[in-house]
Amino acid sequence: MSKTGVEKVNTIKTLNDISEKGLSVFGENYQINTNSEAPDAIMLRSFNMHDGDFGGKLKAIARAGAGVNNIPVEKYTEQGVVVFNTPGANANAVKELVLTTLMASSRNLFAGVEWAKTLVNEGDQVPKLVESGKKQFVGNEIKGKTLGVIGLGAVGALVANDALNLDMNVIGFDPFMSVDTAWDLSRNVQRAMTLEELYAKCDFITVHVPFTKETGGMFNEDIFNIIKPGVHILNFSRGELVNEKDIEVALKEGKVGKYITDFPNENILKMENVIPIPHLGASTQESEENCAVMAARQIKEFLETGNIKNSVNFPRIALPYSGKRRLTVFHKNVPNMVGQITTALSSLNLNIADMVNRSRGDHAYTMVDIENTVNGDVIPCLEEKIKEIEGIVTTRII
Template identity: 45%
Template sequence: MFQIRTLNNISARGLERLPRDQYEVASEINRPDAVLVRSANMHEMEIPETVKAIGRAGAGVNNIPVDTMSQRGVPVFNAPGANANAVKELVIAAMLMGARNLTQAWEYTRNLQESGESLTKAVEDGKKQFAGFELPGRTLGVVGLGAIGRAIADAALALGMRVIGYDPGITVEGAWQLSAEVERAPNVDALFAKSEFVTFHVPLVDATRHILNAERVKTLPKGAVVLNFARHGIVDDHAVMEALDSGHLGAYLCDFPSETNRHHPKVVALPHLGASTGEAEDNSAMMVADEVRDYLEDGNVRNSVNFPETVMERVEGAYRVAVVNSNVPNILGQVSTDFADAGLNIIDMINKSRGDLAYTLVDVDQPVPESALDAIRETPGVLSVRIL
């Protein structure tokens, strides 16, 4: 029986993917095999040594101590693309709000005190200050071409916009899924120079913090609209506020209100609504529950932010061992030797690496004695060993 601890309210549809005859799921479990989390901050938590996997029901993992987990040989899973449609719809709505000054116009009419013909006159007199522009023919720059960025690019193309994209880390699979109509920018500065709208869909890391800063704001066309529905910190709020005040930028729409931005008349700051739909929460929970279950039961790794993608079909009648180790020479050879010394024949094996980590699945023909597992555990560089 696997024990799963939940740190937030995880969608019931996701938890249903964990059969009750094999899994105990609760928020009070002290020594869980895995943790499912949404937004809870795990950096200050004491994470039990029993934890073999962490699943984030969403895309970003800033609330999880990924490096610490890597050192312990624990994969961190997420749900990329599960909330893509929800974020796409919100970004398109934000583009329309920015182009047509919808929130400012709504605020104007909501605060009118007139009535009757006076109200009609006030409405007609006021509408001129909220005149906007249409989207067809405008250029949208998309920084980050993962599932969300691609969805937004497709939607913008359907609206008649020109789309420029930049993502130095795009995968081959991601590139295949990207519309041929999306122009590739050689770097982010070239993208900014051509973008009347710019939207960000990248994680917050050292390389992306304040990717739009005071210098780069100046390279955007006059009147450009900035959208940040990725992570707070990707955009330098102070630089954007100054550009709004000077008239260089037309609007800033984001999902991250702050003391700096939330009262500015050209800012629409929403309360982190990106993935706040029932459908997105269900999709994220179902995806990450499936990933954690596949890892616990079969050792397969799909959509991990720190482990290599590793999938091996089960061999009928075989006994499976999973080994996590530092990515250094000769550990795989040592593991094979330990199996041979125990009289075990390897039927199938897969070994993958990612950065400083390596991961191996081995199917052998007989039950694995504890002495063989102990020998592997004692090998310098081995972080964890599991028999499945």
């Protein structure tokens, strides 16, 4: 039985292999069907949804990961489909790789390992060659160096705190830092008021921001002209944050010492002093399980109660579920919409037990718990009245 007490089987379609630990969250009244043509919800990782059509029953999409570039979010918003992601679920995995590559690049570890492999046929001479050749890979310790962290969300905050524990100086920049992150961030992280201030002081810079119109190409010729010479730039967020032509020049001229990226392409692979990582940031068993569990819980909570957390297109909203009939409405964010919804309820002699409304941009989401016992004959009438209101996108009765 679901929380509503109504026997209903929800179909979950998976577009990628999803951890069994995540799928086990659903339990009874849920069916996992990779071939469903009309699922209630979709779970995916990197599958490209831009060219697909997944049926008119679709209510929710959850990506087991943070980025949603593979999902046409605007399209599904207009259809009233909530899109979830899982921010923070893979944060530890990304943090560990950032710190690993930060230390390894500073010590020239990657180049040293590749060179050592070339000695495979040197027989007894290998130890002597190693001792004579190691001087070309002398690196630097990170202790006492300054790390700049751009974006202090789930990953950035972890990186900053752990870098402090490695005796680094840490400067952070994030004009949109949340209250939750502020509580988690060490008070010893210095605050940069501008990016220019951070660029000028840091030996290493790691970036943890989404790709948007504003952040695209944020590392460019102008920036490379003011950064501390020889800086190492670590990019485990999105390849598009870096202007490739500009960083190629900066690497050749020594303005950038090394570029560590989790997003290699053919151009990047041809550049000097690039450390290309094959998109391993979140590729751990633990991370995949954490993301899958978080995505599944968000879908399950939404389907059973209408509550929304970690959506990229719907507002965050929660109303404690009491077992009463619940009306959920996704609609345009226009005046008097809530009044029209309550009028529709009143016209059917339905009393409101509880209600909440939240908006996000051009859209809003309203949940109403109905005091009365609502029989089956009233439900179609209520749905019809709500749909008659101009600006309604989708409605559902739980």
